[in-house]
Amino acid sequence: MDAHAPSTAQRRRIAELIGACSIEISPRDELAGEALHKLLDSGRTVFVNHPPSVTHHDIVAACVRLQRAGFVPVPHVAVRRLASFAQACDFLHRATVEAGVDRILLIAGDDSPAGPFHASLDLLATGVVERQNIGHVALAGYPEGHPAIDARVLDAALQAKVALATQRGLDVSLVTQFGFEAGAILRWIASLRAQAIMCPVHVGIAGPASVATLAKFAVRCGIGASLRKLARGHTAFARIMVEAGPDSLIGELVAGEQPSTLIDGLHVFTFGGVRRSADWINAAGVVTR
Numbered sequence: 001m002d003a004h005a006p007s008t009a010q011r012r013r014i015a016e017l018i019g020a021c022s023i024e025i026s027p028r029d030e031l032a033g034e035a036l037h038k039l040l041d042s043g044r045t046v047f048v049n050h051p052p053s054v055t056h057h058d059i060v061a062a063c064v065r066l067q068r069a070g071f072v073p074v075p076h077v078a079v080r081r082l083a084s085f086a087q088a089c090d091f092l093h094r095a096t097v098e099a100g101v102d103r104i105l106l107i108a109g110d111d112s113p114a115g116p117f118h119a120s121l122d123l124l125a126t127g128v129v130e131r132q133n134i135g136h137v138a139l140a141g142y143p144e145g146h147p148a149i150d151a152r153v154l155d156a157a158l159q160a161k162v163a164l165a166t167q168r169g170l171d172v173s174l175v176t177q178f179g180f181e182a183g184a185i186l187r188w189i190a191s192l193r194a195q196a197i198m199c200p201v202h203v204g205i206a207g208p209a210s211v212a213t214l215a216k217f218a219v220r221c222g223i224g225a226s227l228r229k230l231a232r233g234h235t236a237f238a239r240i241m242v243e244a245g246p247d248s249l250i251g252e253l254v255a256g257e258q259p260s261t262l263i264d265g266l267h268v269f270t271f272g273g274v275r276r277s278a279d280w281i282n283a284a285g286v287v288t289r
Contacts, residue, residue: 006251013254018284021266022074022202023277024049025066027058031274033065039278042070047105047175047267050076056091063099073099074138078109079117087115088123092132103136104129105175106161121157124164137165141174141201143188144181155195162197171199178204178217178269182252186261193260200264203253205246208280209272217271245280 006014022045025032031039032048048062063073075095082088095101106120106129117123120139129137139161146154158174165172174192179185189201206214246268253263270277 006255010251010254013257014250015284017250017254017263017266018281021268021281022047023207023268023274023281024270025062025274026051027054027062029062029274032062034069036066036071036274036278037069039275040071040281043072045072045074047074048076050078050081050107050109052081052111056082056087056094060091060094060098063095063101067099067101072103073101074103074105075099075101076105076107077120077123078107078111079120079123080109080111080113082117082123083115085116085126085128088117088126089128089132092128092134096133102134103138104134105138105140107140119157121161121164124161124168127168129165130168130170134170136171136173138173138175138202139165141176141188141192143176143185144179159195159197162199173200173202173264175202175267176204178206180206180249182249182256185253186256186258189261189263190258202265202267203263204267204269205249207268207270207272207277208245209276213271217269247284 023040024047025036027048027050032046036046046066048059048066050056050059059075063075066073075091077088077091079088082091092104095104106123108119123129124137139158141158142154145151149157162172176185176188185203192198192201206217209217250266257263268277268281
């Protein structure tokens with residue numbers, strides 16, 4: 001027997017995490033609606049991303065289609081792409097009224113500000129989120145750091161956002177940037193708990209994709225230096241890249257879980273396409289007894 005093979009309990013834990021994972025989709029993807037039923041059961045949480053090429057109207061429309069199909073839509077709200085306070089109000093109002101949204105992923109976005117919001121904290125501070133009947137805010141987490149923000153600044157910003165959202169009566173969770181090194185992710189979760197940040201953490205993972213696709217998104221998302229470092233000295237990284245899937249990473253995360261590093265869920269970035277990720281979820285997310 002392989003000494004590194006997961007135990008029965010670990011296999012069950014892995015399958016449960018994958019079976020309950022959320023996924024991400026583009027608002028203009030043909031599968032962002034009833035067609036997703038051909039791939040995944042209803043009830044799954046589906047994050048609708050906010051690329052520069054779409055408007056908030058596109059995101060709301062996708063959320064409506066997904067909600068009607070029985071999924072739970074969570075729109076990305078990239079505040080730097082909002083041109084005005086009025087647009088922010090319209091976005092959140094329509095998302096809640098038309099698509100039944102009660103949870104958003106609040107991020108700054110990488111663009112130059114199109115309006116008054118430079119950071120997600122700016123939108124939170126207006127009170128518009130809770131006034132539009134949003135009850136839950138997901139925030140972005142960066143276990144491997146952010147390419148443009150100092151680690152201490154990043155930590156302070158996260159603490160401020162969690163504190164303000166909680167003060168305003170919002171439930172808070174964290175969704176991390178995808179990564180390839182289980183140790184870095186688990187250490188980051190432990191550091192949150194040491195800072196008394198106790199909100200749920202959903203670990204971002206890259207769904208099955210080609211090596212070239214993974215590398216492209218890794219560089220775009222600012223973890224390219226981490227990739228190069230890992231490639232020089234970590235066999236685990238080499239396995240992940242050869243397999244072009246997250247199975248080894250998830251196994252290492254589960255094996256490394258401690259009371260201070262428990263994982264509350266997984267979030268799948270569908271870089272290799274929604275169909276490919278859905279096939280993997282359906283195959284891997286089966287609880288074995």
